[in-house]
Amino acid sequence: YFHEEQLERVEVEGDAVATSPADSLPGSPRHVLTGQQMTLWIEQSILARALVEGTATATYYVRDRDDAQGLNVTSGDELTIGFDNRRISRIRVEGGTQGKYTPESLLAPPVPPQQP
Numbered sequence: 001y002f003h004e005e006q007l008e009r010v011e012v013e014g015d016a017v018a019t020s021p022a023d024s025l026p027g028s029p030r031h032v033l034t035g036q037q038m039t040l041w042i043e044q045s046i047l048a049r050a051l052v053e054g055t056a057t058a059t060y061y062v063r064d065r066d067d068a069q070g071l072n073v074t075s076g077d078e079l080t081i082g083f084d085n086r087r088i089s090r091i092r093v094e095g096g097t098q099g100k101y102t103p104e105s106l107l108a109p110p111v112p113p114q115q116p
Contacts, residue, residue, distance in 0.1 A: 010040040016052070022061035031060040031088075035079070050081040060088055062101075070103040 001009040012018075016038035019030045036054025040047055052058070056079040062069040077095030081088055093099075 007042050007045070009042065010038075012038045018050070023063070029061055031058075033058050033079075033081070046086060047083050049083065050079075052079040052081070053077070058088075058091060063087075068104045070101055071107055072099070072101050074099045 001007075001011070014036065016033075016035050018033040018038060018040065022029045022031055033050060033052055033056075035052035035056035038053070039051045041049040054077070055075075056077065057073065057075040058079055058081060059071070059073045062072050074091055074093060074097075076093035076097045078093070080092040080094075082090040
């Protein structure tokens with residue numbers, strides 16, 4: 001949805017998926033949002049808020065400044081996610097709430113992509 005030629009909102013229905021790199025290094029892991037329906041609100045060309053509904057899951061890598069801290073997987077019937085400075089700043093979970101945090105020291109290193 002556009003307002004005065006600026007992208008304002010994106011709606012995805014049915015097996016919605018959104019990803020972004022966890023950092024700027026090549027081959028870095030990716031943050032992933034999944035659900036049956038997803039609405040993304042854009043402000044000044046930057047993602048400001050997301051609403052994920054129906055078997056909603058947020059998988060994201062926690063950072064303290066640029067230091068990797070671990071992996072957080074949050075799920076529920078509905079996730080409302082706020083972003084500040086292009087990073088997740090808050091998550092509100094409703095219905096069937098589950099969450100799992102794995103410290104960086106317990107994560108397996110990412111497998112580098114295969115070269116042809």
